[in-house]
Amino acid sequence: YKAGLSHYMKLFSFYSKMPVEKKALEMVEKCLDKYFQHLCNDLEAFSAHAGRKTVKLEDLELLLRRQGLVTDHVSLHVLVERHLPLEYRQLLIPCAFSGNSVSPAQ
């Protein structure tokens, strides 16, 4: 869990593009903790709302829409394309492979 957080710290310093104090980083860590708590609560509420016990991609898309990240002009696929590395993109966006099959299966 700590190792995962250090990954987010690297991400944060990459996006901030300037040196960050250590105290600020600790604050970011706390914020991330809270953020994930909220995220999980929201996802739980959304999946319960749809009468499911499993969180699905639809729930995440709804959450991103509520957060104003996914809009009518920017779809989830655009965000995936923009921010995720190739191997994850291939998992999330349907792309044709040889053998006339589409991955991921939908």
Place this chain on the structure above:
Amino acid sequence: MEEVGAEEQQRFCQRQRLKAAVHYTVGCLCQEVASDKQVQFSKQTIAAISEVTFRQCENFAKDLEMFARHAKRSTITTEDVKLLARRSNSLLKYITEKNEEIAQLNLERKAKKKRKPEDGNKDSLEPDVDVGEQ
């Protein structure tokens, strides 16, 4: 071309009427608050609040539609409204209380209707209609 123009005009008129209605209600509410708190609202403030309310309604409508579609329904229910108010705990509490009140009222009305022998099968339609009016 003219037909399109006329249609647009009509839509604009409808929008203006809706805005006027919102503005009137906001004015009444502001007056209540003003007499309660002993402060005055300028006309511009009231206009700004009504404009914000109008825009907020657009957001609410879109979100509610989204939530209903998410649950594979085409009718927006109180569950969707509760989901909309989830951001703030106090608001959620308030809305849940109101929801229970409305449900209670509906039950009472239903009980009254059941005493009368006619239109017994209309009861199932009752809750949704009443919630919409509140």
